[in-house]
Amino acid sequence: MATTRRVTVALAATVILALTGCAQSNGATSSSSASTTPAAVASAPLPAPFNTDKAVEIALVRQSGAGDYFEGWGAGAAAQAKAANIHLTISDARNDNAKQASDLEQAIANKPDAIIVDHGLTDTLQPLITKAVAAGIPIAVYDLALTDATGVVTTSQSDESMATGVLDQLIKDVGDGAKVGYVSATGYAALDRRAVIWKQYVTEHKLDQVFSTGKVTESTATDNIPLVDAALKQNPDVQAIFAPYDEITKGVVQAVTQNNLQGKVKVYGIDISNADLDVILADKSPWVATSATDPAAVGAGVVRSIALKLAGQLYKDDVQFPAVTITQDFLTSKSIKTITDLRNAEPALSLDDIAVADWLPAVS
Amino acid sequence: MSSPSTLISARRGERVSAFVVKWGFIAVTVALILYFVITLPNFRTVDNVFGMLKFVAPTAIAGLGVALAMTVGGIDLSVGASAGFAVSVAAWTMVIGNQVGGVAVIVVLIGGLAIGGLNALLVVVARVPDLLATLTTMFVIVGLKLLIVDGKSISSNMSLADGTTAPGKFTADFLALDRGSVGPIPIPVIILAALTLLMWVLLERTRWGRALFAVGANVEAARLAGIRVQLYRTLAYMGCGLLASIAGLLLAARIGQGDVSAGNSLLLDAMAVALVGVSVLGIGRPNAWGTLLGAVLIAVMTTGFTMAGLPYYAQDFGKGIVLLVAMLFSFTLSRKRTVLTAGSTSAS
Numbered sequence: 001m002a003t004t005r006r007v008t009v010a011l012a013a014t015v016i017l018a019l020t021g022c023a024q025s026n027g028a029t030s031s032s033s034a035s036t037t038p039a040a041v042a043s044a045p046l047p048a049p050f051n052t053d054k055a056v057e058i059a060l061v062r063q064s065g066a067g068d069y070f071e072g073w074g075a076g077a078a079a080q081a082k083a084a085n086i087h088l089t090i091s092d093a094r095n096d097n098a099k100q101a102s103d104l105e106q107a108i109a110n111k112p113d114a115i116i117v118d119h120g121l122t123d124t125l126q127p128l129i130t131k132a133v134a135a136g137i138p139i140a141v142y143d144l145a146l147t148d149a150t151g152v153v154t155t156s157q158s159d160e161s162m163a164t165g166v167l168d169q170l171i172k173d174v175g176d177g178a179k180v181g182y183v184s185a186t187g188y189a190a191l192d193r194r195a196v197i198w199k200q201y202v203t204e205h206k207l208d209q210v211f212s213t214g215k216v217t218e219s220t221a222t223d224n225i226p227l228v229d230a231a232l233k234q235n236p237d238v239q240a241i242f243a244p245y246d247e248i249t250k251g252v253v254q255a256v257t258q259n260n261l262q263g264k265v266k267v268y269g270i271d272i273s274n275a276d277l278d279v280i281l282a283d284k285s286p287w288v289a290t291s292a293t294d295p296a297a298v299g300a301g302v303v304r305s306i307a308l309k310l311a312g313q314l315y316k317d318d319v320q321f322p323a324v325t326i327t328q329d330f331l332t333s334k335s336i337k338t339i340t341d342l343r344n345a346e347p348a349l350s351l352d353d354i355a356v357a358d359w360l361p362a363v364s
Numbered sequence: 365m366s367s368p369s370t371l372i373s374a375r376r377g378e379r380v381s382a383f384v385v386k387w388g389f390i391a392v393t394v395a396l397i398l399y400f401v402i403t404l405p406n407f408r409t410v411d412n413v414f415g416m417l418k419f420v421a422p423t424a425i426a427g428l429g430v431a432l433a434m435t436v437g438g439i440d441l442s443v444g445a446s447a448g449f450a451v452s453v454a455a456w457t458m459v460i461g462n463q464v465g466g467v468a469v470i471v472v473l474i475g476g477l478a479i480g481g482l483n484a485l486l487v488v489v490a491r492v493p494d495l496l497a498t499l500t501t502m503f504v505i506v507g508l509k510l511l512i513v514d515g516k517s518i519s520s521n522m523s524l525a526d527g528t529t530a531p532g533k534f535t536a537d538f539l540a541l542d543r544g545s546v547g548p549i550p551i552p553v554i555i556l557a558a559l560t561l562l563m564w565v566l567l568e569r570t571r572w573g574r575a576l577f578a579v580g581a582n583v584e585a586a587r588l589a590g591i592r593v594q595l596y597r598t599l600a601y602m603g604c605g606l607l608a609s610i611a612g613l614l615l616a617a618r619i620g621q622g623d624v625s626a627g628n629s630l631l632l633d634a635m636a637v638a639l640v641g642v643s644v645l646g647i648g649r650p651n652a653w654g655t656l657l658g659a660v661l662i663a664v665m666t667t668g669f670t671m672a673g674l675p676y677y678a679q680d681f682g683k684g685i686v687l688l689v690a691m692l693f694s695f696t697l698s699r700k701r702t703v704l705t706a707g708s709t710s711a712s
Contacts (some may be wrong), residue, residue, distance in 0.1 A: 092468075092676045096629045098618045104417035106667060109411035123519055123534070123620035127543065187516060 014057055020341050044358035046085060047311045049113065055087035056114070058306065059107035063100050063119035065092040065123040068273050069295045073118070076296030079363045088303075097121050102130045111227075114138040114306050122147060125160035141305040142298075145189065153309050155302050157293045159190050162270050163197035163244060166291040167326035173288065174239045176205045181241040183214035183252050185226055191216075194244040194270065210235040214248055224251030225258075232259045239265065249287060253279055256286045261320040272326060274339050281337070289327045294343060296350040297321070300363050304355040319355055324348050382615035385693050387645040392686065393661050395639065399416075401667040407671060414550055418542075422447065425632050425661030427637035427702060428563050429607030431650035433494075435567065437580040437598040438709055441498040443608040443634050447477045448627025450612025452509045455518035455622025460539065462531040465538030467486045472616075478671035480504055480605020484598040502631075510624065528617050534535040542617035552614050556656075559607070563652035570644040576600060577649060608634075633662060636687050643690040661686065 022261030044183040044293060050056055058081065065074050075089070081088045089112070093100035101124050103246040107115050108131060115137055117125060122145050132139045140153035157362070174180075184191050202209055211231040217223045224247075232238065232255060243249040256265050262284045267277070272292035280287045298321050308314035323348055330336075334345045343349055383619030400407040409499045435441040450472045457468040479501065486497035513526075520533035544551045567573035578586040579596045587593050611634075615626050642650055662683065669679045 059514050089671065089673060090675070093626060094676065097623050098422065098615045098626060099419075099629070101618050103670070104421070106412065106415050106670075108669070109409065109415050110406040121517075121619065121621060121623065123517075124623075125621075201401070233561070350624070 025174060027267075042083070042359045042361060046359050047313075049310060050085045050307070050359075054218060055085050056301075056307075057112040057308065058086050058088055058114045059110065059112045060088050060090045060116045060118065061100060061104045061107050061120075062090065062092045063097070063244035064095045066094065072295035073299035076294075076299030076301075076363070077250070077303045079296075080297075080300035080307075084303070084307050084360060086303065086307065097124050099174040101125065101128065104132075105258050108110075108132050108135060108137065111137065112133070112311055114140070116302060116329070117141045117144055117308055118302070120144050129353035134226050138309050140302060140307060140309065143189070149317075153305050153314065153317050153319065155305050155321070158322050159299055160197055161320070162293075162323040163194040165323055166244075166268050166270060166289050167197065167201045167242065169289040169321045169327060170242065170266075170324055171201070173266055176207070178207055178239045179210050179235070179237055180207045181228075181231060181235065181238045182209055182212040183224060183231075183241060183243040183248050184212075184319075185214050185216040185243065185248075187273045188216060198242060198244070208236055214243070216245070216248070219252040221254070224248050225255050227258065228252050228255035232256065232261060232265070236261065240268060240276075241265060242268050244270040246273065246290070248274050249290070250279055250331050251286050253285065262286045272339070272342070277331070277336070277338065281331060285328065287328065289325060291323045291325045292349075293321055293323050294339075294349040294351070297349060297362065301351045301354050304360055304362065306315070307360055308355055308357060311360075313357055314355070321351055321354060322348075367509045373700050380464060382646070386646075388689060388693055389640070389644050390657075390688070391565040391659065393664070396494065396661070396668065397664055399495070400664065404668065404671045407668060410548060412667065413503040414545075414553060417553045417556065417660070418550040419551065419667070420659045420663035422614045423630060423633045423637060423662065424556050425559055425614070426608050426611040426634035426658055427655045427659055428559055428605035428636050428652060429566075429639070431609070431641055431655045432563070432576075432600050432607065433644070433650070435573075435580050436578040436597045438494045438597065438600065439498065440483060440601065440604045440608075441631060442479060442483060442502040443604065443611070443633030444627045444629070445502040445509075445604055446476055446608035446627075447481040447612035447615055447630050448624070449479065449505045450476060450609040451489045451616040451619065452513050452518065452624060454538070454613060454616040456512060456536070458534055459518050459520055459522065459532045459622070461529045465535040465541075469613060470540060471543075475607060476605045476612070477602050477606075477608025478510040478605070479608070480602035481598075484601040484705070485607065487601065488594050488597050504598035513622060513624065513687075515624065517624050520621065534617075539617050539620060542614050555610070555614070560652050560656045561611070561670055565650060567650075572596075580649075637662060639687065640690045643693045646693070658690075668687070 045051065060077060064070055070202065078088060091103040091107070093103055099119050099321070104117060108128065115132055117139065119130065119142065124193055125144065126147055129139060129141065129146065129152060130148060142154060142349060143157065146154065184195060186192060186195070193319060201211065211234065213227045213231050214224055215227070221279055228251060239359045243252040246269055249267060252267050256267060258264060264288055266288045267286045269290040270292070271288055272290055276290065279285060280290065301319070301321050305314060305319045326346065334347055336342050350362055356362055365668045397666055426447060429443050430440055442669060453475050454468045454472050457463050457471045458465065467513065483498050484499050486492045486500065487494045497622060524550030540551065542552055575591045577594055578589065578591055580591050583593055598653060611630065612627060619626055637655050637658035638650060640661065644654035644657050647654060665682055665686070667675065667677060
């Protein structure tokens with residue numbers, strides 16, 4: 001009996017292995033056939049090297065693909081690639097920076113037509129990016145600071161434009177010399193770049209910064225509430241708070257509300273999502289303005305940048321995706337409830353004038 | 365009681381299952397490699413072969429450490445944390461301490477031995493069950509690491525709390541630990557080959573190896589046979605700590621900064637390759653070449669699946685299935701008693 005059972009398990013094990021073998025070969029075929037779908041909306045034929053039967057091979061090396069922002073970004077990049085006869089091979093290091101280094105190294109060894117690197121650590125990736133340039137592989141990076149960007153297409157969502165847009169609104173609302181609070185964290189590239197702009201505004205507009213607090217954790221929104229709560233109890237006369245990251249902004253809004261300071265304190269944030277829209281549009285919400293890009297449009301824009309480079313039509317190797325400032329008044333006046341409504345009402349979010357060509361319109 | 369014909373078919377069944385146990389796993393690996401070689405032109409290049417081995421070297425080395433802890437019937441859940449600790453300590457020594465790469469290597473290795481010593485202290489002296497002891501160690505050293513570096517990733521030329529710039533940087537010779545190569549062979553691959561060979565000699569060709577396995581099989585019998593049981597268990601944990609810190613050195617050189625999240629993903633992969641090692645060839649106990657094969661399989665699957673365009677979540681499923689099959693081979697099918705035990709008591 002024991003032997004029979006053993007043989008049965010052996011058979012079952014073999015069948016399972018055979019099945020996994022099948023699953024993986026199916027995956028391989030479907031992914032290569034998906035890339036041959038022609039572009040639908042272009043008003044001009046594809047130029048070389050996109051005009052052949054064989055799809056252009058681009059490796060996308062990502063630090064992480066998880067979370068609303070990165071999922072949207074990846075979807076936009078994939079849609080744009082499909083429209084331009086590009087076959088994207090995507091590796092996702094899931095925030096394991098050593099793995100991202102290996103992924104990039106292997107991408108270089110595979111000699112694709114081009115490489116896109118999405119986020120990552122400078123010290124880890126710079127030597128490999130230099131190696132890719134030396135190997136003659138066109139390469140674009142997104143939101144990755146380089147010490148030597150020679151021959152690299154650098155793209156980023158403009159943190160400067162994000163901070164500037166929303167801070168201009170802050171000054172317009174409360175004026176020079178106002179009492180302000182600042183809630184953010186250090187050590188995150190994007191937040192650090194926004195902090196530089198904040199300091200400029202504090203100095204130039206003689207703002208009176210009465211508190212500065214904040215942190216980024218696994219549950220940022222919740223963990224910032226007690227910090228801001230304490231700061232507000234100490235400084236109830238603050239007029240405006242700048243919280244340049246939507247998870248933090250949500251915590252600040254909560255703290256302001258539970259201290260019954262709506263109407264007295266205005267909150268200025270950065271980023272947008274459906275969840276954020278709900279918070280901004282809630283009754284008497286103190287969150288009056290935010291600044292954002294559409295991650296899907298940004299992902300698509302990065303793919304267009306490297307595509308133009310391959311076609312020899314990219315004339316400036318630094319591409320910035322500007323942000324749009326969105327006020328609470330704008331949202332209510334246009335009765336915008338979702339990101340889809342917002343995309344329709346604010347065409348600038350689609351980035352359809354950045355890195356485009358007749359043969360390469362922005363995907364919508 | 366049984367008729368002659370059922371006896372014969374039972375024996376044939378035994379032979380079939382013995383054959384599957386012995387060669388099934390190797391066959392799966394070879395089949396996967398062949399499939400990728402045929403379908404993916406970029407897979408069969410020399411660059412890619414060394415690239416894959418280099419990629420998996422830290423995992424394989426940490427896996428050798430886990431295998432070593434398993435020989436004495438133990439387990440070490442702190443290998444990923446030890447490697448992460450090594451990354452931060454190496455960065456701190458060079459960037460803040462302004463020391464050369466060689467000093468950083470020595471400090472890291474001493475740190476690895478100390479972590480192994482802590483595990484041994486908890487398991488051997490304090491008699492905490494090994495699963496709980498090494499889990500505790502994991503939390504302690506992750507916390508200690510964050511304390512040392514103020515929760516920050518230490519990078520060359522970083523600005524310090526007092527506004528000045530850090531005095532040191534990652535030195536070129538340290539970075540070469542991962543980024544350098546001898547001819548076409550990357551240095552991590554050489555280190556991995558050397559450590560695998562060393563582990564094989566230790567476990568299979570010396571009386572120390574036999575003593576380690578004796579302790580793992582039956583502590584009481586080993587003690588009665590005159591083996592210094594506590595000493596061997598201590599040495600196994602310290603060896604594991606040392607190997608985990610070597611894996612950390614490679615990660616540090618690969619990342620080039622004291623990334624505080626480094627090593628997070630190492631534990632499960634290291635555990636998986638050590639377990640595959642136990643099952644390969646129906647050996648039924650931890651061993652060096654099996655662990656290496658497990659690591660190669662992980663590298664082949666990760667690279668092949670990525671090249672074939674499979675998303676990472678499907679890759680995890682594939683890895684899970686392969687591991688499941690490995691476990692069936694080793695625990696359910698094997699005629700030999702598998703020496704791996706849960707907790708410090710021998711279950712075989």
